[in-house]
Amino acid sequence: MSNETKTVEAPNAAIENIKQFEKLSDPDRSNLLKNNIGRMVEHGKANFNFEKDSAPNYFVKLTDGSKNEKIVWGVDLERAVSEKGAISGDVVALEKQGKRLVTVDEPVKNGAGEIVSYTKKEAERNAWEVKSPDLSKPLERDATKTADNSPQKPSTSKRDQDQQNSKQ
Numbered sequence: 001m002s003n004e005t006k007t008v009e010a011p012n013a014a015i016e017n018i019k020q021f022e023k024l025s026d027p028d029r030s031n032l033l034k035n036n037i038g039r040m041v042e043h044g045k046a047n048f049n050f051e052k053d054s055a056p057n058y059f060v061k062l063t064d065g066s067k068n069e070k071i072v073w074g075v076d077l078e079r080a081v082s083e084k085g086a087i088s089g090d091v092v093a094l095e096k097q098g099k100r101l102v103t104v105d106e107p108v109k110n111g112a113g114e115i116v117s118y119t120k121k122e123a124e125r126n127a128w129e130v131k132s133p134d135l136s137k138p139l140e141r142d143a144t145k146t147a148d149n150s151p152q153k154p155s156t157s158k159r160d161q162d163q164q165n166s167k168q
Contacts, residue, residue: 029064038062084130
């Protein structure tokens, strides 16, 4: 057996997606991040919100390439990331696909708050899909919000609307 390591190259489509993402303006990338689209910088198992007493979960940390990051939580994200074959550095879109019914082990605690056993319980979990976003399409924006998500005053003049459109 050899001790050689293999370099795995990202598929050309993934490289193009990264290049397109990097060409976007900071406000555009920030807007995408609000919609769970960004560069995946970390993912893995952890207790929910990284709190030691929380239930085990799975997270994906996205960045817009600037100072903004977003952590998305969901047990099913582990399956979705694995199926997509996504790795840190990829530009991904995390899409909720609805809910599914699962059976979970719910802890049963004694009077001192110690877990003494588990009981089966049905619960709903979000179903996720990890996709490669199509960044070649024009970005959709909420016309009532500015890049910092603050309300925008409606403009009534055609000239003001044209100026606003040219900034996008």
